[in-house]
Structures are given as structure tokens and as C-alpha cells.
Amino acid sequence: MKYDSAEQWRNAPRKKILFFGMSGLGKTYLSNMLRDGGDWFHYSIDYRIGTRYMGEHIVDNFKAEAMKVPFLRDLLLSDSIYIGSNISFEDLTPVSTYLGKPGDPAKGGLAMAEYRRRQDQFKQAEIAALLDTAHFAERADRIYGYPHFICDSGGSICEWIDPDAGLDDPVLKALSDECLLIWLKGDEAHTQELIRRFDRAPKPMAYQPAFLERAWGEYLSENNMQEGDVDPDAFIRFTYGRALAHRQPLYEAMASHGITLCAHEVATVKTSADFDALVGQTLSMR
Numbered sequence: 274m275k276y277d278s279a280e281q282w283r284n285a286p287r288k289k290i291l292f293f294g295m296s297g298l299g300k301t302y303l304s305n306m307l308r309d310g311g312d313w314f315h316y317s318i319d320y321r322i323g324t325r326y327m328g329e330h331i332v333d334n335f336k337a338e339a340m341k342v343p344f345l346r347d348l349l350l351s352d353s354i355y356i357g358s359n360i361s362f363e364d365l366t367p368v369s370t371y372l373g374k375p376g377d378p379a380k381g382g383l384a385m386a387e388y389r390r391r392q393d394q395f396k397q398a399e400i401a402a403l404l405d406t407a408h409f410a411e412r413a414d415r416i417y418g419y420p421h422f423i424c425d426s427g428g429s430i431c432e433w434i435d436p437d438a439g440l441d442d443p444v445l446k447a448l449s450d451e452c453l454l455i456w457l458k459g460d461e462a463h464t465q466e467l468i469r470r471f472d473r474a475p476k477p478m479a480y481q482p483a484f485l486e487r488a489w490g491e492y493l494s495e496n497n498m499q500e501g502d503v504d505p506d507a508f509i510r511f512t513y514g515r516a517l518a519h520r521q522p523l524y525e526a527m528a529s530h531g532i533t534l535c536a537h538e539v540a541t542v543k544t545s546a547d548f549d550a551l552v553g554q555t556l557s558m559r
Contacts, residue, residue: 274530275453279553282453289410290552291424291448291531293431294457294524295517297467299539303457303548304425310545313421314413315362318402318430323360323368325405326398330391331358331371368395372477375489376503385489385500395479400433403444407451424452428520429479436526445527454531455552456524463536464517471513475506484519488512532559 275289276282292300308315323331335356339345348354358367372391376382383391406424413419435442440449448454459467480488492503492511532555542548 274449275451276556279557282553282556283549287414287420287422288549289422289424289452291406291426291452291454292457293426293454293527294428295459295467295520296428297470298457298459298463298536300425300457303539303542304423306542307421307423307545307548312419312545313423314409314417314419316406316409316413316422316424317362318399318424318426319365319368320360320362321402321405321409322395322398322427323358323365326401327368327371327394328358328360330394331360331367332356334371369477372479374475374477374505374509375500376505376508377501380505382503382505389482389485392479392482392485395429396433399427399429399479400444403430403433404447406448410451422452424448427479431520431523431527432479432481432484434523434527436523439526440530445530449530453552454527456528456531456533457536457539458524458528458533459536467517468514472510475509475513478509478513478516480512480516481519484516488515532556 276285282288292303294300304313304315304317307313335358336349339349339356345354349356360367372395373383373388374381375385375388378384403424403426409424410422413422434445438445440446488511489508492508493499496503532552534551534555538551542551
């Protein structure tokens, strides 16, 4: 583990951490709070995915949609307009829009074969972005002089790591060598709130392929449907709670190589000093 004790953490001249866990439990809150303090470089995995590894896929999809409109088609073919993705730390919508949802095309759904293709593109992009962590940690120090470094990972990080392999898994090994892994864990009340929030505004997610196939098969069987009959939002609502349960043991396995902070503890952290103290306290009790 990157820091084996509270003393080692407190005395480290350069702290490097990686937050992981489900979206909505404080990863971005903590990352923004520490970054705004001025001493921490914030490396967002989702932003890296959207700009470096999937940017071309996203823009090509925009262009394909524009080509369906005769007015825009003529302008594109004559190079009279430019289409780009205005992705930012605060708005990662282009990534989720590209991932999409499977089901009835009349309701905005993708054919399952296309959905699987985009899921695989995202998997490869996220693994590549995670393996860029060491590069960005070094760059943050060498170019910008930041003393500390945060890797703000996406909720799907656990889908691409083999928990049974432990540190023989190349992604987990690379990340744990570089950063202190910090799981932001919610309790049952947090889980129910995440589900309620998701029901109000279902958003595309990335899934482990075997999990996706099980969920898709169960949904079609339980509802006696064919692929084109599926309401895309209904399917991902059906899948969300299952995804939370599926990811929990994977996060827990990752956390055995780091520490766990509970979401209610994270909510009390208001300054970088609060955060340092909480991590130190957690390490002392490990």
C-alpha cells in the first residue's frame, strides 16, 4: 500500500490518492474541494476518456447525426461548419450520450450490437485512462509543481479489474503502486437514495460484459420482449440496483489494497486539513 501508517501519510511530502466508488458518494466533491485549496492536481478519469480516448468516437457520432439533416449535411461536406464536443470537468454529458442505452430506436435506443460495441470502446478507453495515472502524477509535479495528486476515477473502474487476481491484475497493481486507493463507501440509506436519484434521471452506464448479458437476458425474459420492444430507460432502471449489488464486492476487494471512507464521514470534510486528518485516522485503525 502506498502509505502503510498514519505517520507515513502525515510526513509524506507528496501525497497521491485515487478515489473510487459509485457516482454520487463524494468522489468529485472531495476532488474539487482539495483542488480548490490550491495544492492538489485533479486528474479526472472521465474527462480523460472523453477528450483523449473517446473524443473522436463522440464527434463522429455527432457528425453522423448531422448528416441525416440535409441542411447540415451540405455544410459538413463543404467544410463550412465545425462540430466538436464541449466536454468539461463539470459536464461529461457527451460521454454518456455516446454510450447510450439499448432498446427501441423510436425511443432513442441503440441496437444491442452497437451498444456492445460502444461498451467495449469505453472499457478500453477507461483502462487506458487509468494506466495514464502515473504519467499525469509525474506531469503534475514536473510541469505545474503541484505537491499532491488526486485520481478521480469513474464508478465502472471495478468492472475491468479482476479481484481474484489481486495485485497480479496489471491495472490494480499500477494504481496501487502509484496512489493510496480510497473507497468511498455508502450504506443502505445511501444506496436507496442513489436508486431514487437514478430513477428520476436514468443515465447511461458501463457494465462488465458478462453482467450486461445476464441483465439483458433477464429483462427480455421477464418482460417477454424482443430487443426492439425495450424501453431504453426502463431497462437501465431495471439494471441499476443490480449493478450496485454487483459492484459492491468488487469495490470491497479493491479496498483490501487501500482504505475505506464512509460517505457520511466524507460529508463532514470541509478542508484539506480535515481530509488529511480523516485519512490519517483511518490508516491508524487499519
